[in-house]
Amino acid sequence: MSLRFSVVIPVFNRPDELKELLQSLADQERVPDEVVIVEDGSTLSSKGVVAEYADQLNIVYHEKENGGQGFARNAGYERASGDYFVVFDSDCIVPPEYFHVVESFLLEHGVDAYGGPDAAHPSFTTVQKAINHTMTSFFTTGGIRGRKQHVGKYHPRSFNMGISRKAFEKTKGYIIPFMGEDLEFSTRLLKSGFRTALIPNAFVYHKRRLDLRKFYKQLRYFGRARINLTRFHPEQISLIHLFPTVFTAGMLLTVLFLITMPTIGWLLLVAYLAYFTLILLEAVIVTKSISVALLTPITACMQLTGYGYGLVYEYIRKLRGIDPNTKYTELY
Numbered sequence: 001m002s003l004r005f006s007v008v009i010p011v012f013n014r015p016d017e018l019k020e021l022l023q024s025l026a027d028q029e030r031v032p033d034e035v036v037i038v039e040d041g042s043t044l045s046s047k048g049v050v051a052e053y054a055d056q057l058n059i060v061y062h063e064k065e066n067g068g069q070g071f072a073r074n075a076g077y078e079r080a081s082g083d084y085f086v087v088f089d090s091d092c093i094v095p096p097e098y099f100h101v102v103e104s105f106l107l108e109h110g111v112d113a114y115g116g117p118d119a120a121h122p123s124f125t126t127v128q129k130a131i132n133h134t135m136t137s138f139f140t141t142g143g144i145r146g147r148k149q150h151v152g153k154y155h156p157r158s159f160n161m162g163i164s165r166k167a168f169e170k171t172k173g174y175i176i177p178f179m180g181e182d183l184e185f186s187t188r189l190l191k192s193g194f195r196t197a198l199i200p201n202a203f204v205y206h207k208r209r210l211d212l213r214k215f216y217k218q219l220r221y222f223g224r225a226r227i228n229l230t231r232f233h234p235e236q237i238s239l240i241h242l243f244p245t246v247f248t249a250g251m252l253l254t255v256l257f258l259i260t261m262p263t264i265g266w267l268l269l270v271a272y273l274a275y276f277t278l279i280l281l282e283a284v285i286v287t288k289s290i291s292v293a294l295l296t297p298i299t300a301c302m303q304l305t306g307y308g309y310g311l312v313y314e315y316i317r318k319l320r321g322i323d324p325n326t327k328y329t330e331l332y
């Protein structure tokens with residue numbers, strides 16, 4: 001028995017990234033049956049890139065007005081013909097064994113949706129590798145999930161996830177275009193009775209952001225997205241999601257206490273230095289790169305403060321009755 005896979009890729013002004021992704025799909029040991037590309041109102045078209053791969057991949061190309069990645073994925077799902085719809089972000093590179101791994105898992109476990117982790121490609125820059133490690137580190141919120149195979153209540157993330165045709169037909173896909181759209185969707189999948197799983201070996205190389213400024217901005221967005229998720233699923237926030245806010249508040253208190261109560265301030269400073277040392281040592285062991293490891297305390301600090309700020313910012317907006325889901329363009 002074999003499964004039919006339709007890859008769905010929303011793209012917005014990123015033809016160069018799309019080219020790398022399409023090349024990795026063409027190089028698959030088990031090439032996907034179909035690739036559906038949704039051009040989401042781009043001013044920088046990917047038509048030329050699509051034409052380059054027309055003889056290597058079965059490509060369906062669709063253009064639409066800009067409406068956000070969630071609705072772009074819906075447009076792709078509606079045009080897909082496979083048994084499973086597999087979503088990748090345009091800044092991903094897919095290892096050649098990916099679809100062999102996924103198909104074997106799905107034939108054995110028969111889940112309705114799955115997700116996979118991400119990794120740093122050897123060609124990534126030092127900053128990209130540091131960001132990737134921070135986003136998967138055990139000592140930050142990024143590394144708490146995705147450490148082992150799990151069938152049950154796993155929440156797939158849409159940079160690397162797949163859903164069955166049946167799951168899409170019942171849920172109708174995304175109900176918001178961005179800012180937590182994947183978490184809202186996966187939460188609704190679980191509430192609808194569908195089974196999900198993490199496939200640890202179904203990883204992709206995820207570029208994420210190319211510089212620290214964009215990385216910090218992205219993490220602010222992630223913090224806002226967690227609060228936006230609670231507008232639909234109030235239970236989807238826990239103590240672990242508050243850790244970045246506590247971390248950020250603690251840094252501010254450390255500075256304050258160093259001025260007003262030095263003894264307490266120095267104790268807090270030593271605690272923070274110990275924490276960053278753990279992050280650095282873990283990065284040395286995992287990445288085997290001193291240059292990458294030296295950057296990780298900085299990227300970890302940016303991750304936690306950015307997420308914490310975004311969480312508080314959107315929570316205040318929620319208390320004020322401001323709903324970002326009615327004015328999507330404000331998020332860009």
